[in-house]
Amino acid sequence: MINCFALVTALFTMTVYDRVVPNNATDSLVGLTIGLFVVVIFDFILKLLRAYFVDVAGARVDRDIGKAIFRQILNMRLDLGKGSTGGLAGLVREIETLRDFFASATLTALVDVPFIVITLAILASIGGSIVFVPLALIPFVVFTAAATQPTMQRLSAKTLGQALSKQAVLVETIGSLETVKSANAGDLLAKRWSKALEDHASATLQQRIVSTITINMAGSVQTLAYTGVVIFGVGAIARQELTMGGLIACAILSGRAVSPLSMIASLLTRIHAARTAYNQIDGMMAQPEEGPAGQPLELRNLDGDIEFRDVDFRYPNAAELALTQVSFRIAAGEHVALIGPIGSGKSTIARLLIGLYPPTSGLVLVGGTDIRQLSPRDLRQRTGALFQDNVLLTGSIRENILLGREDVDEEEMLRASRASLAHDFISQLPSGYDLTLSDRGEGLSGGQRQSIAMARALIGKPPILIFDEPTSSVDAETEARLMRNLRSEFENRTLILITHRPSLLALVDRIVMLARGRVVVDGASNDVLRKVQRIRPAA
Numbered sequence: 001m002i003n004c005f006a007l008v009t010a011l012f013t014m015t016v017y018d019r020v021v022p023n024n025a026t027d028s029l030v031g032l033t034i035g036l037f038v039v040v041i042f043d044f045i046l047k048l049l050r051a052y053f054v055d056v057a058g059a060r061v062d063r064d065i066g067k068a069i070f071r072q073i074l075n076m077r078l079d080l081g082k083g084s085t086g087g088l089a090g091l092v093r094e095i096e097t098l099r100d101f102f103a104s105a106t107l108t109a110l111v112d113v114p115f116i117v118i119t120l121a122i123l124a125s126i127g128g129s130i131v132f133v134p135l136a137l138i139p140f141v142v143f144t145a146a147a148t149q150p151t152m153q154r155l156s157a158k159t160l161g162q163a164l165s166k167q168a169v170l171v172e173t174i175g176s177l178e179t180v181k182s183a184n185a186g187d188l189l190a191k192r193w194s195k196a197l198e199d200h201a202s203a204t205l206q207q208r209i210v211s212t213i214t215i216n217m218a219g220s221v222q223t224l225a226y227t228g229v230v231i232f233g234v235g236a237i238a239r240q241e242l243t244m245g246g247l248i249a250c251a252i253l254s255g256r257a258v259s260p261l262s263m264i265a266s267l268l269t270r271i272h273a274a275r276t277a278y279n280q281i282d283g284m285m286a287q288p289e290e291g292p293a294g295q296p297l298e299l300r301n302l303d304g305d306i307e308f309r310d311v312d313f314r315y316p317n318a319a320e321l322a323l324t325q326v327s328f329r330i331a332a333g334e335h336v337a338l339i340g341p342i343g344s345g346k347s348t349i350a351r352l353l354i355g356l357y358p359p360t361s362g363l364v365l366v367g368g369t370d371i372r373q374l375s376p377r378d379l380r381q382r383t384g385a386l387f388q389d390n391v392l393l394t395g396s397i398r399e400n401i402l403l404g405r406e407d408v409d410e411e412e413m414l415r416a417s418r419a420s421l422a423h424d425f426i427s428q429l430p431s432g433y434d435l436t437l438s439d440r441g442e443g444l445s446g447g448q449r450q451s452i453a454m455a456r457a458l459i460g461k462p463p464i465l466i467f468d469e470p471t472s473s474v475d476a477e478t479e480a481r482l483m484r485n486l487r488s489e490f491e492n493r494t495l496i497l498i499t500h501r502p503s504l505l506a507l508v509d510r511i512v513m514l515a516r517g518r519v520v521v522d523g524a525s526n527d528v529l530r531k532v533q534r535i536r537p538a539a
């Protein structure tokens with residue numbers, strides 16, 4: 001309808017010049033003006049509707065794709081490699097490129113394309129052979145657009161890559177600003193940032209230059225079509241094949257016939273950015289999710305016994321195995337310490353046990369079931385894990401401990417907080433459990449963060465507990481109090497305790513010692529400690 005309305009202006013002008021002006025037909029002019037006015041109002045309403053639908057589509061793209069991507073990130077398989085945090089965040093931002101493409105007014109220009117033919121047909125019916133002027137010029141735009149496409153595609157991929165690198169530097173810097181400042185790493189990051197900026201700016205510039213060629217070509221062709229029609233029209237008027245009004249109508253129509261091309265030209269500049277973004281997002285969405293491919297086993301009461309059977313494990317893109325032929329069995333209710341030098345694979349065992357990574361070969365069994373058959377969500381709910389980087393989330397302390405779980409109440413939260421000694425300092429706070437933490441738990445000391453994270457691991461009394469250096473941020477006196485609490489917490493539950501602290505070994509009855517990703521000693525605490533002391537008397 002909008003396209004038909006656009007033709008009305010040309011026909012109106014022609015009628016006014018050819019009929020109204022020579023005959024001084026004021027009445028007809030009034031009628032024509034009223035008609036034109038009605039058309040303008042409808043045109044206005046329809047364009048408003050078009051913009052509305054385009055925006056609704058944009059909001060849907062944002063909402064639906066945004067939700068799907070976030071779900072995919074949460075279910076991502078870490079063994080396939082997630083890339084840099086900033087790169088991933090940048091990729092999510094690319095939804096905007098997709099939204100801008102699908103929800104742009106330019107895309108609606110595609111609807112205008114068939115009207116090029118209709119407009120040219122009307123032009124031919126009014127001006128006869130004059131139609132060859134725009135017809136001869138249109139191929140120039142098409143040819144320029146086609147010629148620049150391969151370059152545009154290459155540059156789009158390059159620009160997106162540079163944008164993601166830029167985002168990666170930014171996220172890394174902002175995420176660890178305190179460390180960056182204290183370690184004086186500012187200069188290094190500033191250099192990386194300026195390089196990323198320069199690379200991105202130069203790629204964007206090249207992309208703009210190439211895209212401008214097509215857009216400008218379309219603009220010039222529009223002007224040439226208009227002037228060409230006027231020039232050829234003079235001859236047609238002299239040969240009495242065209243009226244004055246007809247010439248003006250032809251000039252207007254030639255402009256209208258060519259103008260969708262300039263819209264298409266600018267659409268083409270975005271189509272590559274959109275396609276590159278689409279491919280990247282699609283690649284991420286196509287990755288398999290963690291957890292069993294079919295229906296996961298629903299185990300209401302997951303037994304606490306754990307077995308690693310001939311487990312080999314290699315991190316994504318790592319050259320060496322982090323675990324080699326690791327085998328051990330921990331009975332339900334047993335308390336075992338994992339000890340060993342740094343980088344020996346202790347935390348890796350914990351990561352495999354909660355299914356963050358599947359073993360490269362071998363089996364990890366919990367309650368006699370291969371954990372690949374369990375839903376990761378269920379497994380993690382039954383495994384209270386406390387790792388070394390105690391990252392808290394934005395929100396209240398209550399939210400940080402409960403994490404939206406519906407199966408635990410505030411009483412259980414208090415019990416867990418008392419056991420982890422978090423309650424000691426939370427009860428002193430004016431807002432208590434409602435204290436709002438900012439980014440990653442800033443505003444709390446390392447020890448306070450650790451005690452909250454410990455309460456989070458203890459809540460709901462999971463049958464398996466994995467504690468990685470649980471007392472690394474506390475003083476000796478607090479450690480002694482904490483150990484008293486933990487001793488009763490650990491009763492009848494399976495514990496894997498990763499530690500370098502000899503004092504904590506009092507909590508376990510068995511020690512598994514690792515070296516270079518292999519189990520080198522496994523036995524009762526006293527026996528292992530005696531053996532270790534024989535090997536290293538100084539220790």
Ligand SMILES: Nc1ncnc2c1ncn2[C@@H]1O[C@H](COP(=O)(O)OP(=O)(O)OP(=O)(O)O)[C@@H](O)[C@H]1O
Nearest residue numbers: 315316318322340341342343344345346347348349
């Ligand atoms: N995300 C990772 N990607 C690649 N390699 C990793 C990754 N995490 C750990 N590694 C490698 O795996 C090996 C075992 O690391 P792990 O973190 O399990 O050691 P650890 O015994 O817990 O050490 P620490 O006592 O320092 O905590 C190390 O050689 C380490 O370089």
